[in-house]
Amino acid sequence: MVLHRAVAARALACLDLTDLSDACDAAAVEALCTRAATRHGPVAAVCLWPRFVAQARGILGPNSAIRIATVVNFPSGDGTIAGTEAEARAAVAAGADEVDVVIPYRALMAGNGGAVDATVAAVRAACPTALIKTILESGVLADDGLIAEASRRAIAAGADMLKTSTGKVAVNATPEAVATMLRAIREAGRPIGLKAAGGIGTTAVAGRYLALADDAMGPSWAKPATFRFGASGLLDDLLAVLDGRPTGRPATGY
Template sequence: MDRLETHEDLGFASDLLIFSRENRSLACGNLRRVTVLFYTPVPVDQVAIEERVAALAKRSLKKQAKVQGLKLAISMMDLTTLEGKDTAGKVTALCTKAMHPLDSDNSIGPCAAICVYPNFVRIAKRALEGSSVHVASVATAFPSGQSPLPIKLEDTRRAVEFGADEIDMVIDRGAMLSGDYQKVFDEIAATKEACGPAHLKVILETGELGSYDVVRRASEIAIAAGGDFIKTSTGKIQPAATPAVTLVMLEVIRDHFYRTGKKIGMKPAGGVRTAKQALHYLVIVKETLGDAWLTPDLFRFGASALLNDVLMQLEKERTGAYQASEDFSKD
């Protein structure tokens, strides 16, 4: 596939790009008119990206700025359990925690969503009934995605049928790395279609992509193919989310916004364990995309251990005393 398509009024040629087969791009990309362009990927400089996030890590957040940031982080959390040993009990407990992260303080939370395997969507849905907490389900043969497309689409449809509000799909990293971008695009577009009303988060599994250039390109494809969110990782591969890879993806989101005015969401997942890390991510979002993205509608953390650390820090801010981890429920 060497013909790529783009908005006529993008204004800058080096940026991209929509892959299109027949009129699928019209269905998912909201295009009015398309013009054929040669595709020039936008390069990403590793050192400069890492320098930038390191500089943003030095933002000093004190007192109310810290409290506000931490509360915001909680509201953006997709509390996640994705294990072979998951049970109804575990998932239900997690749902309770998502709705009421801190028994003693109702002003904290709820979390944005809980994220589970399709088998637990119904259970979660029931447990969360009446709350604002969404149910996100991984799908498309998570985490490897190494199944035939019909199975992956069926996986998606089932999860939506079970009540998932959001689908976290995985891209075909093999296709991405072997240069079959069309396959990557088509699978995302097909999954988007299968999602129906559910929001689609596209997991790039950046830890397997090898470079920021590939991450950038995968992000562009995911957005072009209709993803509502782009997400770093499954949590099953190291490295998972990093501030740098998140910034690379936020920059793609920014360029897409500049071109189209459309806001795509971002979800770093895996590896975000501490309140300090969470604040760093929020700083990156704030200073890259601005106020509009400081909302669970457009930014999520995929995490499990993060919540308790954030709660500990909030309690420390409230009481002035350093907290013990034993004081917080481990669900």
């Protein structure tokens, strides 16, 4: 039980508490920001649609330990480079600290890897002070070689973190995809983080991903600066473990 609580505490500190549901509204944003400051400490970030960034900044304040993340080119990855760049720039101007950008993964699958390079580089240039997480949509890429290529291209174009998934497709984070992404991170030659997102709803599942990171990168690597969970339902299970209450809620996506 002590070990289980230690895992929950690690995961809580690395959590991007997320509401990217179609039903998200101002009341939901206020509730999410309130929940993010838990009795066991703050989560790493809240992750919201761009239209709610300014509201979240107003609730959390300018110097909050809880960061504000948003998404661009989301969820399809099919937006124009100019549109994605403008969306990212506007989000940071509204108060976002972190930008999760979906790469044009369908273009990559069709053989146009340069589209990934150009999209990530444009967002990086538009938002030089923001943390840039690149969403690979690994469950759709599926192939280990494509996931590895997407990882290498995103890193080369300026990404700060690799993220598995939007949480909006049938297959989201998997241990196999995360292992491939961790290999690319290990070979990057500069510090790169990882965000596992979609389908992570229990402390036990979160613990498996932390163990993968520990094995690949060392036991002190997975911390908020380098490792995140993207989830909407994980927080309840983590708090139950930390409180010593019964758990076992099934995993969900966003």
